Amino acid sequence: MVALWWIKRDFRLDDNAALHTAMQQGREVVPVFFLEPAVYLAQDASAFHLQAQLTALADLQFSLRAIGAELLIVKADLPEGFAQLKQQLDFSCIYSHEETGAGVTYQRDIAVAAWCKSENVLWQELPQSGVIRRLASRDKRNKIIAERLFDSEPLDAPSRISQPNLQYLDLFNIPPLHELAPQLLDERISWPSVQVVSERRAQRTLDSFLRERSLNYRGGISSPNKAFFFGSRLSPHIAWGTISLRRIFSRLHQRLSELEAQLDAGNESRLAQRWQKSLESFSSRLFWRDHFVQRLESASYMEFRALNPAYEVLQYTQDTNRLSAWINGKTGFPLIDACMRCLQATGFLNFRMRAMVLNFACFGLHIHWRDLQYPLARVFTDYEPGIHFSQVQMQAAIVGINTIRVYSPLKQLIDQDPECQFIKRWVPELRPYTAEQIACHETMPLPGYVPAIVDAEQNIRIMKDRISHIRKSDEGREAAQRVLVKHGSRLKPKKTKAIPAAELVCGSQVDMFD
Structure with missing residues (x-):
C-alpha cells in the first residue's frame, strides 16, 4: 500500500506528525510537494513566499536523500495534481497537516476532500x-x-522511509524562482538580506x-x-x-x-x-x-469582511494614490517610509513597526483595511494568514473588543530610532540631515524628500471619532x-x-x- 505525505506548511522531518502517522501505518510513504500556480500566484503571494518554500524544499530533499528516500515535486493545481499522480502512482492514502490558510487554500482543500471521496482515497489531516x-x-x-x-x-526524525521504486517518474527537479514565476521578481528585494528558510x-x-x-x-x-x-x-x-x-x-x-x-x-x-x-x-x-x-x-470569512460586522459601514478614502505612496515608502513620514522600504528589501520588520505602519495607514491615511491586506502580506517572508488577517483588523481597531490604539510615527521615531539610524539606512535622501531635522520634517520640509502627503493628526482625529461612534452604538456593543x-x-x-x-x-x- 502506498501513502502520500502531502507537504504543505511542514518542510521538516523532525516532529512531523503527518509523516510519522503515515509510517506508523506500515505503508510505503512517498513525500510530495505540489507547486500550485493558483497558490503561488494568488493575490497574497510573493517572491518572498515562493523562495522560502523552494529553499525549504531543497533542504528537505537533501535530508530525505540522506536516509535513502526521494521527494516528488509536481507542478499542478489541486486536485488535478493528485489525479495526474494517481495515474502514475497508485496511492490509497494521503497524510498531511491541517492548514489555516487564506481563501485560495481553503477552497483548494475543499476540492481535494471532494476528490478523495470520489476516488475512495483516505485523507487524514493531523494538527501541528x-x-x-x-x-x-x-x-x-x-x-x-x-x-x-x-x-x-x-x-524524532525518521532514520529510514520505506518507498516504492520512483525513478521512472522523473519528478525530482526543483525549479528556480526566476524560471517558475519570473513575474514575482522585484528589483527592490535584497536577497542577501532575506532570511533563509530551511x-x-x-x-x-x-x-x-x-x-x-x-x-x-x-x-x-x-x-x-x-x-x-x-x-x-x-x-x-x-x-x-x-x-x-x-x-x-x-x-x-x-x-x-x-x-x-x-x-x-x-x-x-x-x-x-x-x-x-x-x-x-x-x-x-x-x-x-x-x-x-x-x-x-473559526471565521474563514475574515479575509473578506470584518469580524465585527458593525464596522462594515466605516468610511475610508477613495484616493488610490495614498496606497501606492504607503506601500512604496513615499508618504513623507520618515519612519513609515523607512519601514516599508525595509520590508520591500528584506521581508522582515519587527512587530511594533508592523503594527505602526498598518495602524497609520488606516488612521493617518484613511486607507481601507481590505486594501492593505494583500500588499502587506506580499512583503512578509513570515506571512501567516491567521495572524495577518487578525492583526489587520486589530490594528484598524475594527474588532471592537480591544482598546483603540493609535501609533504616532514621531513618538516611535523618538523612542525607537532617536539617532535615525534605521531611517537613514532605508531612506537615503534623508542621510544629509540631522536627527532633529528629520524629526521636525512635518513642519519644516527637507529638500530632496517628499513632503507629508496628508495632515495625519487631523485624519487620526476623524477616524477615531468614526470608530468611537460605532463602538458606542447599540449595534456596536x-x-x-x-x-x-x-x-x-x-x-x-x-x-x-x-x-x-x-x-x-x-x-x-x-x-x-x-
Whole structure:
C-alpha cells in the first residue's frame, strides 16, 4: 500500500506528525510537494513566499536523500495534481497537516476532500499547533493546547522511509524562482538580506536564540535596529513549518530549567533572572500566536469582511494614490517610509513597526483595511494568514473588543530610532540631515524628500471619532459582545514549568512578530 505525505506548511522531518502517522501505518510513504500556480500566484503571494518554500524544499530533499528516500515535486493545481499522480502512482492514502490558510487554500482543500471521496482515497489531516478545527468553545482550548504542545514529546526524525521504486517518474527537479514565476521578481528585494528558510537553518536559529541572542529579547524587539538580531527570527520557520512549535517549546523548557538551576545554585543570579524573564516573554508570544490563528480558523470569512460586522459601514478614502505612496515608502513620514522600504528589501520588520505602519495607514491615511491586506502580506517572508488577517483588523481597531490604539510615527521615531539610524539606512535622501531635522520634517520640509502627503493628526482625529461612534452604538456593543464570546482569549490555566508564560488577558497587546 502506498501513502502520500502531502507537504504543505511542514518542510521538516523532525516532529512531523503527518509523516510519522503515515509510517506508523506500515505503508510505503512517498513525500510530495505540489507547486500550485493558483497558490503561488494568488493575490497574497510573493517572491518572498515562493523562495522560502523552494529553499525549504531543497533542504528537505537533501535530508530525505540522506536516509535513502526521494521527494516528488509536481507542478499542478489541486486536485488535478493528485489525479495526474494517481495515474502514475497508485496511492490509497494521503497524510498531511491541517492548514489555516487564506481563501485560495481553503477552497483548494475543499476540492481535494471532494476528490478523495470520489476516488475512495483516505485523507487524514493531523494538527501541528494549538489551532483547533471545529472548535465549539474557546473555553476548551487550553486543555487541548496543553495536550498537543506540552504534555507530549516531540517526534524524532525518521532514520529510514520505506518507498516504492520512483525513478521512472522523473519528478525530482526543483525549479528556480526566476524560471517558475519570473513575474514575482522585484528589483527592490535584497536577497542577501532575506532570511533563509530551511529545517537546518531553523535548528541553528533556535540554538543561537536560546543560548545567545535571547538575553536582550525584552526591550530589544521593540527597536527596528535591534530586532534583526535580538528577535528570535523564528517566525518564518514557524510560518513555513521548518520547525514545530512543540519542538520550540520543548527546547525552551530545557533552557528555562537550566536557568532555574542556576538561580537555585546562586550562580550569576542577575544574569539568569534577566535571561529567564526574556524567555518567558518569548513563551507568552508563542502562546498568543495560535490565539490569533484560531480566529481565522473559526471565521474563514475574515479575509473578506470584518469580524465585527458593525464596522462594515466605516468610511475610508477613495484616493488610490495614498496606497501606492504607503506601500512604496513615499508618504513623507520618515519612519513609515523607512519601514516599508525595509520590508520591500528584506521581508522582515519587527512587530511594533508592523503594527505602526498598518495602524497609520488606516488612521493617518484613511486607507481601507481590505486594501492593505494583500500588499502587506506580499512583503512578509513570515506571512501567516491567521495572524495577518487578525492583526489587520486589530490594528484598524475594527474588532471592537480591544482598546483603540493609535501609533504616532514621531513618538516611535523618538523612542525607537532617536539617532535615525534605521531611517537613514532605508531612506537615503534623508542621510544629509540631522536627527532633529528629520524629526521636525512635518513642519519644516527637507529638500530632496517628499513632503507629508496628508495632515495625519487631523485624519487620526476623524477616524477615531468614526470608530468611537460605532463602538458606542447599540449595534456596536452587541456585535462586540458576540465577538468576545466567540473569539476573545481566555485566561490560561495555572502556570506550569512547561508553560512559563504570563497570564493571558483578553484585549492585551503583545508583540507576536519578533
